Amino acid sequence: MKKIVLLAVVLIFYSCTTYTIPVESFKAQFSKFDTIQKRERVISNPLTYGNLKYMTNNILMINVIDKNNNPLTIRNSPSLEMRITKKNGKKNVFYFDTVTLENDTLKGSQSRFLPNLKKEIPFDHIFKIEIQEGGKKYSYEN
Template identity: 50%
Template structure:
């Protein structure tokens, strides 16, 4: 019986330890519609041979208390996008780009062909989560 409760407790701790922020689609679009997505300015991520993250510096987000914060980009940030049909898509924040009203991002760092492409007009909610993974950009 104790093992059963222990198995339930561990995922709860993992879920509660991650910080989640929200961004309205309008705010997101105003912040990122004019970003230059130049891979020559990207940095490699430790433990990843093939992946280079776009160097988006910061994003204005709202925390769970409703306060606006400026969140620094990091390879450990993940983005969850909810569409108007209720479906959710996940990808790494530093892989996303918003171009020609299409939001694009990678689901997996080592599998760049696993790309998510979403018409931005279908986005109703954007959440950015600090995953707690110990991933860093290489200098």
């Protein structure tokens, strides 16, 4: 039994690949998109039988860097999470598909279930940006 639990823990940590986006690269990539043209999306809700409806950014792909410093392009998805480390060391987590960059302020949602749990961070306060597939069973319905 202990071996099964250990194997499960190893698989969970191994499967969660984290990518980085240099801060200036993030800004350059997001400045190409019109953040005003958000889109309403519906995702499956793995906790209930209903669906969740919310506004998303219009980004399909994002350029990232893997742990070996190789550039990659990954697809935006409802389970993609973004971790921001601020210059003061504090961290915030957002769902990537809700993030926008408006007037040098990063805005995004931190919860699927509490739609008013949104956060704004002045872009010049950001030290590091990481992206990770959260492993949640969300999928777009539309």
